[in-house]
Amino acid sequence: MDHHQVLDYCNNMNNNIKYRGGEMERSLSDSGSSGSEEEMMGIRKGPWTEEEDAILANHISFHGEGHWNSLARSAGLKRTGKSCRLRWLNYLRPGVRRGNITLQEQLLILNLHSRWGNRWSKIAQEFPGRTDNEIKNYWRTRVVKQAKQMKCDVNSKEFRDALRFVWIPRLVERIQASSSSHTASPTSFHCYTDATSLSDHSMASGDNDTSSLPPSAEKQATASGIHHLEYSPELQPFEEANADFWTYENICFLQQQLADDS
DNA sequence: AAGGCCTGCAACCGCAGCGTT
DNA sequence: GAACGCTGCGGTTGCAGGCCT
Known part of the structure; x- marks a missing residue:
């Protein structure tokens, strides 16, 4: 410059x-x-x-x-x-991106945090243009808030299960929906959805209980004592998804991370 | 309209690690 | 190796604006 x-x-x-x-x-x-x-x-x-x-x-x-x-x-x-x-x-700094965190970014934040914890600078390295401060703020204002609404600690097994079996699958569903409505490559998500046992029925209907979960997820969430999950408004659509980011490789990466967590 | 409360975000603070002297 | 300064990180705070009553 x-x-x-x-x-x-x-x-x-x-x-x-x-x-x-x-x-x-x-x-x-x-x-x-x-x-x-x-x-x-x-x-x-x-x-x-x-x-x-x-x-x-x-x-x-x-x-x-x-x-x-x-x-x-x-x-x-x-x-x-x-x-x-x-x-x-x-x-x-040139290149700094500010504003709404996209669905893909949300998903990656949840996933990387489960892997690395509060190592915000390390997490931010996976988000070109995003700052650790912004990701940290997202976590505190959205995710921690959600944990409080569920009356559980953000690091508790209950909340982690909620992320894994409810929040993340729902994000994936919404990304799928967004992708299919904007691109002509619905098969891009095939391996991910198969591997996570997600069924085709929508989780974006606004249901507030585990009945909206895929069967396997519902079973596990119930086993974890999650019965009264509530969703925040921020689970509603953000801005248009970043289709370039959501590549086959990234999907498989996230799939692997999810598999590593279990 | 006004006052209080809530939310999101920019910015500060304290600390740890590292390099230099 | 002790002292010092600089940098980067994570936690926390302060405040403007929006929302609610």
């Missing part, structure tokens, strides 16, 4: 960013804390301004990433190096 591209990029950012509450000056000296070096230096905290974003992006375009503390100083930003790094990686 050369200098002119950065400037264009910054202009676009300025036009597109939706700021909450406008510019917010919140230096430490304003916050009432006292005596810290940061306060003496007038280090700013809180939301970034458009001007700061432009300065940071412009500076990185000339000098590159890294050495964040010295970068912050030389750019004239009254921010910590950590703050600059976070802002760049999570927001300003």
Whole structure:
């Protein structure tokens, strides 16, 4: 990205960013804390301004990433190096994707989390353009919320079974439905659905109990004590699925992950 | 209309690991 | 090998906007 591209990029950012509450000056000296070096230096905290974003992006375009503390100083930003790094990686960096998590991404998040736990940066590596922060937020705001609604711990066997036998199969069903309505390759999902014993009857009907499960899943869910599963609105369709991502290889990968979990 | 509550997300904080001196 | 600084990670918090009463 050369200098002119950065400037264009910054202009676009300025036009597109939706700021909450406008510019917010919140230096430490304003916050009432006292005596810290940061306060003496007038280090700013809180939301970034458009001007700061432009300065940071412009500076990185000339000098590159890294050495964040010295970068912050030389750019004239009254921010910590950590703050600059976070802002760049999570927001300003070219290629960052923001917005709705697709069905495929949801499925992969559930699966990778079951494998790696809260290792968000590692999980995020499987999602080009997504940040660990965004995936972490998704997990906490959607999945943890769902666990709370089910009155069980997110790491409990009960909830993990709910993910495996209810949530994930339902996501797969919806991906199938989305795929078949947008592409002419319904056989793409054949191996996955066969291997997970999913029947053809729809789980997208909004049923709230295990009667909507495939027979094998229903049996296992019942055996696990899951009787009153409820679905959140976020289980309703998100934006159009990313068909390019949903390749035969990815399907088989997920299938293998599911098999490894059992 | 207004006030309180809830939700989602950006950003901060503390800590651990690593490299350098 | 101790001290220091930097970086990256995961947990947590603060707040704007939406929703509800």
